[in-house]
Amino acid sequence: xxxxxxxxxxxxxxxxxxxxxxxxxxxxxxxxxxxxxxxxxxxxxxxxxxxxxxxxxxxxxxxxxxxxxxxxxxxxxxxxxxxxxxxxxxxxxxxxxxxxxxxxxxxxxxxxxxxxxxxxxxxxxxxxxxxxxxxxxxxxxxxxxxx
Numbered sequence: 308x309x310x311x312x313x314x315x316x317x318x319x320x321x322x323x324x325x326x327x328x329x330x331x332x333x334x335x336x337x338x339x340x341x342x343x344x345x346x347x348x349x350x351x352x353x354x355x356x357x358x359x360x361x362x363x364x365x366x367x368x369x370x371x372x373x374x375x376x377x378x379x380x381x382x383x384x385x386x387x388x389x390x391x392x393x394x395x396x397x398x399x400x401x402x403x404x405x406x407x408x409x410x411x412x413x414x415x416x417x418x419x420x421x422x423x424x425x426x427x428x429x430x431x432x433x434x435x436x437x438x439x440x441x442x443x444x445x446x447x448x449x450x451x452x453x454x
């Protein structure tokens with residue numbers, strides 16, 4: 308028999324913090340009305356939609372983007388009408404072209420049945436990173452745009 312808390316018991320979450328001080332662990336206006344940065348974010352694993360090299364602007368040998376469903380369920384004007392905007396975290400990789408190894412490491416942490424439900428991927432403030440990662444940028448879509 309299930310109860311109302313089963314949803315939380317079966318979830319795993321990924322944690323990212325780009326803030327270097329506690330006072331910077333907050334939302335920061337980026338100047339781009341649709342894309343602000345945040346000091347930290349914790350996302351449910353079920354919301355991941357893609358991993359890809361680089362960031363939203365370019366391919367990079369030393370960056371890995373994890374895209375996930377928008378926290379605010381933001382829509383944007385797309386070529387064929389409204390499309391869902393994805394939020395993202397961009398991991399800085401230590402070695403060039405190490406994307407596959409980092410994706411594998413994250414996948415193993417998620418799949419481990421005896422592992423933690425709260426998985427720290429990158430915490431700049433505490434200098435805590437999974438192997439192969441040494442930094443993170445967090446980008447959360449911030450507004451609704453009508454098509």
